[in-house]
Amino acid sequence: MNIIVCIKQVLNTMNVQIDHETGRLKRDGLESIINPFDEYAIEEGVRIKERVGGRVTTITMGPPQAEVILREAIAKGADEGVLLSDRAFSGADTLATSYTLSAAIRFLGNFDIVVCGKQASDGDTAQVGPGIAEMLDIPHVAYVKKIESINDKTIKVERAMEDGYDLIESSLPVLLTVAKEINSPRVASLKRKMIAKKAIIKVLDAAAIGADVKKTGLNGSPTQVMKIFVPQQRTGREKFTGEPSKIAAAVVKRLLDLSLI
């Protein structure tokens, strides 16, 4: 079974800070990491391979430095890493990103399952996975929390919903976006880390994957950023300290006054 895992390098937004004086993002010293949700995608790709045999190829679109996350994926069990890097890919919104990744997957050819994390932690859109499926003209299931069974032709999965889960069967090839509940990603072994260090990362540009540069990057993006601004900081209003019973009485009174109790 040929398994493709799409991953993204993101800034570790947990540590992102804004300089409120200048309204600027403090980027210095910020680390780039694998999108946390993609860790589950890599792990699930490797687990499918362990279950039914096959090969796991990870793909990312990004600047040359994004190579690091492909090596990390190899250390965690992927067989191969493909980096899509081209100036023509920059400034892409979710539609242009979906197009570029789908063009690369088509170019690599012969795939059975594409696995993506449910969303990226920087954009939070969850749009690229289903977008890729649409452009590849294959079905997708989002928010997969468990793969119940899989064979050459079909896959049965649990799709997490707000009120429980749906059991869905799909024909292959299929694209899955996976939720956090699906697995606990493994820690890379020393041996795998050595393999990853030596692995040759394939670097492909727009011409190599046969992508139309009018559909990639900023050109291929229907959406456009009009402006960016720093949201108003929430500021605290009242502080209470001292005897717990007095604090409790005061805050309950506030809630009563606002008729929230």
Add this chain to the structure above:
Amino acid sequence: MANSVINVLNDKCVGCGQCAMACSFGSISMVERFEHPKKFKLAVIDLNKCVYCGTCFQTCKFNSIEIKKDVSRYDIDKSEYKGVWVYAEQRHGKIADVVYELLSEGKRLSKKLETILSAVLIGDNIKLKSQDLINRGAEKVYICDDPVFVEFQDDIYTSVLTQLIKKEKPEIILMGATNIGRSFASRVAARVHTGLTADCTSLEIDLETRNFQQTRPAFGGNIMATILTPYHRPQMCTVRHKVFKEAKVESGRKGEIVDCKIDIATLVNRTKFLGFIKDEGSSVNNNISDTDIIVAGGRGVGKFEGFKLLKDLAGLFGGAVGASKAAVDSEWVSYSHQVGQTGKTVTPKVYIACGISGQIHHTVGMNSSDIIIAINKDASCPMMQIATYALEGDLYEIIPSIIKEIKSIRCN
């Protein structure tokens, strides 16, 4: 450089540095140009940091920054696209609450655009629901009613919605950022080849261009971005539950109901729905994204038993229990309760944060709550700084006191 999408024109740049000051991403630096006759500095854009927001382009007084976007292929006739649509999501025959919120916002937008508000309802045996949508402000309801739509499946829902969009050409489509909305909105947008903006928190219209200004949080909620879809139609976005106020019910309103004839045979379906397994919630409301009061615990709760106390407090309000990632990782409470970047985003009327320090990855999930009450021993932690009411002290002393206080008031 000249081949990039964004370029600084060396001959026009005077090195004033305004662009570097304006860039939120610190992607522009000013470098010395000794060869320049007037020793002007030159702005250099680091393309790895640039997000192509265009701020520098707007700031530059010397027209020395160019952004090359090839718009030649977007020659669609935008005037053909009319009306605001709300996707009236239903699941198991019940209209999602977010739909009523979208109808109130959609109404405001449609008035501004002097056009009509329509709802699109896809499902099985759901015709009766159309009056609910009309009572909440829809002037027209498109109904796609067929047994094949009994359960949500991406393939068929995408096909039927795109068919309708291509035929009716709406100008704007609002969808809920629910699991269903997030699963197939992007597929629909890709098929009709238009832009989609996720999780918008405020929406406006530029009347001159009729462009839809969609504002959403970016970079983990640290900055806000206003997004346009200037050359494509329809303009699509998703909105989370509780961002907008629910439309009021006006019984007996009149509206047009359009029964859409769908040729079911044309709908390709590559998935099969096998069943639904309902989440059995406990007596305390488990659905944190759907409640007015949340009592949430973090690392400071310290133990599994502590959540019992939080549940008691939540129970008094008929609210739900939330948690920080630290509490979930410690297995004091299950993942479905997690609020924040890797959990849920919530906007209750009251959020009571007990022993949660308030790291950004937690606060992005709850800082739109109307009132935040923080209970913490550490008065200097971020949560205590943003809280409407900051209660300094031991949660194991304060919470029982609050419970006692409320009970005594209720008895009287």
